[in-house]
Amino acid sequence: MVFGRIAERVVIDELLSGVREGRGGSLVIHGEAGIGKSTLLAYATAQAGSAADGAGPLRVLSVRGFESESEIPFAGLADLIGPVLSLLPQLPPPQAAALQSALSLGPPVAGDRFSVCAATVGVLAAAAADTPVLVVIDDLQWLDVSSREAVLFAARRLANDGIGLLIAIRTEPDRAAGLDRQYAGLKQLEIQGLGPDDSRELCRSLTPAVSAEQFEQIYSDTAGNPLGIQELCSALGRRAAGAPLVPSQASRLTQALAGRLVEMPERTRRAMLLVAAAGGGQTDVVRRAAGVIGLELADFAPAEDAGLLLADDEQVDFRHPLMRSVLNSASTLHERTAAHSALAEALAQVPGEAAADARAWHLAQAVLPPDDRVSELLAEAGTRARFRGGNLEAARAFEQAARFGSAQARPALLLRAARCWQVAGRTGKMIPLLDEALELSDDPKLRGLIRHMRGYVRMWRELPKDALAEMIDGADEVEQVDAARASLMYADAAIAHFMRGEPVELLAATRRAFELSEGTEGVARPVAQVAYSGGLVINGHRAQGQQLLTEVVPVLLEFPPMPRAQEFAHAAFIAMWLEDYPVAEKLLDAVISEARANGALGILPQCLTVGAELAFRTGRWRQAQAYADESVELAKETRQPNVYGLYFRARNHAVRGRAAEALRLIEVIDEVTTRFEAPGLKLQTTHTQGLLALGEGDLDEAIARLEQTGQLPVAIHTRDQSIVPWAFDLVEAYARAGRGEDAQRLLEEIAVDEAPEGVRSDLLIARTWRCRGLLATGKSAIAAAFGQALDAHDRLPMPFERARTLLYFGERLRRGRQRAESRTHLRRALEIFEQLDAPSWAQRARNELKATGETLDRGTGPAADLTPQELQVALVVARGASNSEAAAQLFLSQKTIEYHLSNVYRKTGLRSRNDLSVLAEAPS
Secondary structure, X not given: OOOOOHXXXXXXXXXXXXXXXXXXXXXXXXXXXXXXXXXXXXXXXXXXXXXXXXXXXXXXXXXXXXXXXXXXXXXXXXXXXXXXXXXXXXXXXXHXXXXXXXXXXOOOOOOOOOHHHHHHHHHHHXXXXXXXXXXXXEOHHHOOXXXXXXXXXXXXXXXXXXXXXXXXXXXXXXXXXXXXXXOOOOEEEEOOOOOHHHHHHHHHHHOOOOOHHHHHHHHHHHOOOHHHHHHXXXXXXXXXXXXXXXXXXXXXXXXXXXXXXXXXXXXXXXXXXXXXXXXXXXXXXXXXXXXXXXXXXXXXXXXXXXXXEEEOOOEEEEOOOHHHHHHHHHOOHHXXXXXXXXXXXHHOOOOOHHHHHHHHHHHHXXXXXXXXXXXXXXXXXXXXXXXXXXXXXXHHHHHHHHHHOOOOOHHHHHHHHHHHHHHOOOHHHHHHHHHHXXXXXXXXXHHHHHHHXXXXXXXXXXXXXXXXXXXXXXXXXXXXXXXXXXXXXHHHHHHHHHXXXXXXXXXXXXXXXXXXXXXXXOOHHHHHHHHHHHHHHHOOOXXXXXXXXXXXHHHHHXXXXXXXXXXXXXXXXXXXXXXXXXXXXXXXXXXXHHHXXXXXXXXXXXXXXXXXXXXXXXXXXXXXXXHHHHHHHHHHHOOOOXXXXXXHHHHHHHHOOOHHHHHHHXXXXXXXXXXXXXXXXXXXXXXXXXXXXXXXXXXXHHHHHHHHHHHOHXXXXXXXXXXXXHHHHHHHHHHHOOOHXXXXXXXXXXXXXXXXXXXXXXXXXXXXXXXXXXHOOOXXXXXXXXXXXXXXXXXXXXXXXXXXXXXXXXXXXXXXXXXXXXXXXHHHHXXXXXXXXXXXXXXXXXXXXXXXXXXXXXXXXXXXXXXXXXXXXXXXXXXXXOHHHHHHHHOOOHHHHHXXXXXXXXXXXXXXXXXXXXXXXXXX
16 A cells, blocks of 8 residues: 555656657656555556556566675666566567577677667567556666666667666665766756654554654654554554654664564574575575575575565565664674575576575675685686676676785786776776786786776876876886787877877877787787877878878778777778878777677777768768767766767867857867876867857957967878868968968968878878969969869769869959859858858858859758757668667667657658768769
């Protein structure tokens, strides 16, 4: 029976109504122990199981977290989706394989830790295809972390399906504030104590003779906590009727539970201690453990009869969560370790990996370290967890194995723990472990590996300059015994140099990496060659860089893309700088498609940011926006740093005239790069501010920002303007502002006429001749310069650059009173800008056309009002994906795809899937 809770039941009823109507939703119920969360879940389950509003009952999938299973990866998920495992064949094969591996239903598969998250979305969506589903999770705080991660990921992606997720989690009153960040995007409902009237009704239902004075004291002590009221009423019932309670103490509930414990027979208390040690264990295991220490099933009966224990054929646990801590406080260390030892012995008789894992953890609480056997069993548990994708649980197991291991074994175990924390995205846990491992190890190769990992983590978490010293010193130490490791360390050090805006030092590091990799086996050589190629190009040595890249790409493509995602992304970037867009496309298609197929959400954000740059350069701006948005959102969901994703999103807003949003993102980026003393990205953000002002016609602001860009140390040392073309944009700003001498002087420094270092750059040639056209005098000179620029554009798939040249050519022709000829170029520029959805640039073209005497309506792109996810869906479908294929690629449900597609058609006026191709195409 539910006492009170009218408002809470209304919220739950609204969730259930939405699910019945095909609308998804999530509700996180939180509150202290005993506050009534489970009662509300039981109410929801009962309501879901009955027909309502002309609709049939919902399918209910439920699970409860138990402390005893909190270290067993995917134990909770296995219980939750067990009833619908027959739907696995409906998932993409890689996702189905990942889920089978996680649940120990299939062989281990290599993959991303988020593959199971993607598969969870798919299997829940499949379950709701015919009948709406309610997912009920009690005691989420005890659910294993891998299951929790999968469930919360699904909760944020099933809003348009007939799936409701109702989650209960125990929180302490002073820690509830942190839930907003942890459960961002999910509706939350804090459960507080019952009011006086409902509490009095509950109290009288339990103890009809309770006096007004006694009730006031009970209510004061419990603040309306229902389970607390039950316990104090029970304590009151065992006293003389009407007798006052003990003077009020904060611990009265604990005292009441301790008093009930004292009333139990000694053998029953020992039996209850087994339940406490099991953390809500399996009934069969607890019963076996009781036999180990000479107890019988009858010894549990007094506690069960008194309502202290709740047991069925599967699980046994305490009615009140505080009873576990009361038992532990009332027992000796010897008694507690004996209980864990008995449970471990009982689990040895139970087949299966889950039992073996639980046994290892009980042994860890039954003996004192060091103990080689316990260390070995924990390491085996960690290995099993890692193979199933449960890296969080694996990290804890390896860390505990190190505590029990010998001095010789500990460094390697600590390193394995650190690796698992890294894969799990909890890099803050790594540094202390790596510090300890380094202090303990005297193996040169192992020390090199430890220092490499520590430097890499510090590069992303702390200051890149400190990470540089770590990796370079470590490379020097290991160079003589492990050249491949030293090479990889120098290659990663180059990333830190890039973050710090140090191109000269970057070149030196990549050169050393390349030298050390000669003759090594495995990945060191291609990794170093990609890095060295980039270092050469950034420093203006295009010919050498292109040669190295041309040689290494076929080698790189022989490797599986996912494990080498960073190198695929870096190589694609370098190919773009060298204007080899087909190679960049090939590399990115390989790694992005494989990552999507495998649900590898951990590597997608980085790859999508590079995809955003490629799409931007080649004029597929809607695709660039979709990639940047997806990259940022996935990074947020998977708790990864992604400042470059924010930059590409900011740049997309800037060129499309969305100044406020662009500047807001740039402010965030600048704060991060300043805090981490990594000014490398300042070159891009300051240039973007200049480009924004240039597009809006604010020449003073454009010049100020672009001059600021040129004064950055990274700009002074980065010689190749194909990476960030701030100088060419500054020439344009000078020329348009009437500062011809400044423009001419700068242009002479950066002009490219033919092939720099034997490698033709049509982009640099086009920009050079465009600037010359802006500065030329005389009709023939203007026409010749812009003609040369347009010839170079003909060899480039970069419509934005072409449209800018056409705009400036048209402007100069119009000012030279060649109005008819100017209209041809201005119309084409306007057409491209509108296709790109670049309104500020389009307005400039429109103004110029108006000045020639032509009037035009203001146009808008067909995707102007689409949300980021609507655009992502439209573009995937435009490339030929079916709804089910689009759902798999974007880790959404098919109903969510259908929902977004209907909005796309409504907003754009497009009528068919074929029509969507207009959103994906670049201007011709």
